[in-house]
Structures are given as structure tokens and as C-alpha cells.
Amino acid sequence: MASKKGPALGKGLEAILGNADSDLQPNKVISSVTAELSYLPIDKIEPNPNQPRKEFDATALDELCQSIRENGVIVPITVKKEKDKYILIAGERRYRACKQAGLKQIPAYIKVATQQEIMEMALVENMQREDLNAIEIALSLKALIEECNITQEKMSERIGKNRSTITNYLRLLKLPAEIQIALRNNQISMGHARSIINVESQEKQLEILKRIIEKGLSVRQVEQIVASVKTPENTTKKTRKELPEFHKDTRFALSKRLDTKVDITRSMRGKGNITISFRNDDDFQRIIALLEGVK
Structure with a gap:
């Protein structure tokens, strides 16, 4: 029924977040929520303003609309009563298809839930039933964390997924x-995006x-391109020039005079550093005394 989507994002929660059976535990989210069917x-009914899915495939919606005309609504939507209206928690595609089909009523579970539970249920329901793209998931997680004032650690517990x-x-x-x-348009995968993010330069990322x-x-x-950008060939050779003999002799003399390892680095432009090693605080004081005694 659904139209073709990008790789790895169209196989339900298992493809998006790993093993759904072992990792995701929706009951954690809805254990304290009561419901009745009406x-x-x-x-x-009004759409949930915190709906994770921002785009709905028109072709898939048409197909669902036709299925509802022929078979009715098999799975009720889920709502929360708010004054004289109902806020949609889960099932916006079914809701839209029913409106498109001209239905006047729709079967619905009316749940008693907190705002945080509503947002969590909407996210989990969408991730289980449809191929949310990675950006929609990211935006939903961000909204949950910020609006419900919870940590990433707490969020991982709520939806049953690793914090990483x-x-x-x-x-x-x-x-x-x-x-x-x-990424939202499935021109690249999350794997591509996760590789690109390791490049610091925005210009390089876009290239x-x-x-x-x-x-x-x-x-x-x-990944190979990113590795080459982060550690370009001959970087060391270009930034660290072979030491002239005078500097080598100086390094040897200092090392002998101070009785410790001394290193000298020098760039192609002639700038550099002298590094003097010491073993502990006493050794540090010994070296300082020697340097102060040099006339």
C-alpha cells in the first residue's frame, strides 16, 4: 500500500532503531494510560500539534482511503479528550483517510494521558507503523526532551533504546x-549523514x-572520503619539516646538559617549539635550576 521509500527507513521500527522485539517496549510508555473505545x-477531532510525521504520501493515503471505503476502519485511532474536542494521539493517516472518504464517525480509543505520554505514544506509534525518516525522529526526540524537560538518559528508558x-x-x-x-527526501541514508557529520567544515560537508x-x-x-578529509595525505610532511643540522645539534646538547629528553619541532616557515620532559616535581625543579643557572 505504501509508496517506495528510502533504504533502511521503510521496514518499521526494527530497521530504524534495531530489534523492536528486544529493544522497544511500548508498554513502558502506556502502562499508566487508561482507554475506552467509542x-x-x-x-x-483535531490533529496532534506534536505529530512527529510532517509529510504524508498522497498515493498511500488514497490507497488507505479506498481500503477504508471497502473494509471500514480496522484499527481504531487513539485520542485524548480536551474540553469539547478530541486531540489525536495516534492514527493520523487513518484520520485523514476517513475524512477523505467522507466518513462522519470514526472508532477511537479515548485515553487519559499526560502531555509527555501523548508525545511518547505518538512517536512510538509512528515509528512502529510507518517509515519515519531520521530527521522526523530526531525532531520528535528533541521536542520530547525539551518540552518534557527530561534527559537523554531518561528518554532512552522511556522508549527502550540505548542513549547512544x-x-x-x-x-x-x-x-x-x-x-x-x-536525508528527509531519502537522497541519502542515515549512514551517509552520520559519516558526513564527522567533517568539521560545512563547505566540505556540502561537497x-x-x-x-x-x-x-x-x-x-x-567513510573513506571523510577519513581522507580528516587526515589528508602528507599532512605531517607539510607541517613538520626535517630539522636542520644546527637544530639537531642543539637538541642533543640541551638533552645532555639537562639530562632529560628534549624535542624540537619546526614548521616550514621556521616557527617551532622546544619541549623539555620531566619525570616529577623534583625533576622539574632541578631542570628549572639548571636553566636559571645558564648565563
Whole structure:
């Protein structure tokens, strides 16, 4: 039913966050939430402003609409009552498809939940049922952490995933907008993005993005490019020139005079450093005394 999506993001929660059966435990999120099933007027329901999914595939929505016309709504949506209306927690695609199909009522579970639980349920439900892209996940995690004032550690406990995984998603939001858009549009994978983020220069990051899109580079190829950018060939040779004989002689003389290891580095422009090693505080004082005694 769903249209074709990017690699590794369209296989449900297991592909996005690892092993869903062992890692994700939705009951952690909804254990304190009560619910009852009702048929609600569809015009009394409003979308969740904190909905993680920002884009809905039109073709997939049309197909779901047709399925609902033929078979009805098989899985009820989930809402929270708020005064004289209901706020959607989970099932926005079904809600949109029902409106498109012209339905007047929709089956719904009415849950009693806190704002944090609503946000958590919306995120987990979307991750389980649809292929949220990495940026949508990152933005949802960021919103949960900031609006609910919880730590990454606490968040990892709530959704049953390692803190490192949450950190990796949040790091994506530090990438330039062009790269985030490419990731959202499935032009690159999260693996590509995680490699690019290790490059400090934004200009270099965008150059790598262009090469990925134009040449269809694999994640492994991008990792190799990133490694070469971080440690370019001949870096040491270009920044550290072979010491002239005079400096070598001076290094030897100082080492002998101070009775410790002495190192001298010199750049191509003639600037450099003298490094004197010492074993402990007493040795340091000994060396200082020797240097002060030099006339």
C-alpha cells in the first residue's frame, strides 16, 4: 500500500532503531494510560500539534482511503479528550483517510494521558507503523526532551533504546539544512549523514553531499572520503619539516646538559617549539635550576 521509500527507513521500527522485539517496549510508555473505545464525530477531532510525521504520501493515503471505503476502519485511532474536542494521539493517516472518504464517525480509543505520554505514544506509534525518516525522529526526540524537560538518559528508558542511539539522531540536527533535507527526501541514508557529520567544515560537508547524490556513493565510500578529509595525505610532511643540522645539534646538547629528553619541532616557515620532559616535581625543579643557572 505504501509508496517506495528510502533504504533502511521503510521496514518499521526494527530497521530504524534495531530489534523492536528486544529493544522497544511500548508498554513502558502506556502502562499508566487508561482507554475506552467509542465512535466519535470526525469533526470533533483535531490533529496532534506534536505529530512527529510532517509529510504524508498522497498515493498511500488514497490507497488507505479506498481500503477504508471497502473494509471500514480496522484499527481504531487513539485520542485524548480536551474540553469539547478530541486531540489525536495516534492514527493520523487513518484520520485523514476517513475524512477523505467522507466518513462522519470514526472508532477511537479515548485515553487519559499526560502531555509527555501523548508525545511518547505518538512517536512510538509512528515509528512502529510507518517509515519515519531520521530527521522526523530526531525532531520528535528533541521536542520530547525539551518540552518534557527530561534527559537523554531518561528518554532512552522511556522508549527502550540505548542513549547512544538517541544521541546519534540528535546529532543529525547539527548538519546543514541542505543535508537534512536530502536525508528527509531519502537522497541519502542515515549512514551517509552520520559519516558526513564527522567533517568539521560545512563547505566540505556540502561537497561530500553533492558527490553522494551525483555518483551514488555507498556509506563505505563516504567513510573513506571523510577519513581522507580528516587526515589528508602528507599532512605531517607539510607541517613538520626535517630539522636542520644546527637544530639537531642543539637538541642533543640541551638533552645532555639537562639530562632529560628534549624535542624540537619546526614548521616550514621556521616557527617551532622546544619541549623539555620531566619525570616529577623534583625533576622539574632541578631542570628549572639548571636553566636559571645558564648565563
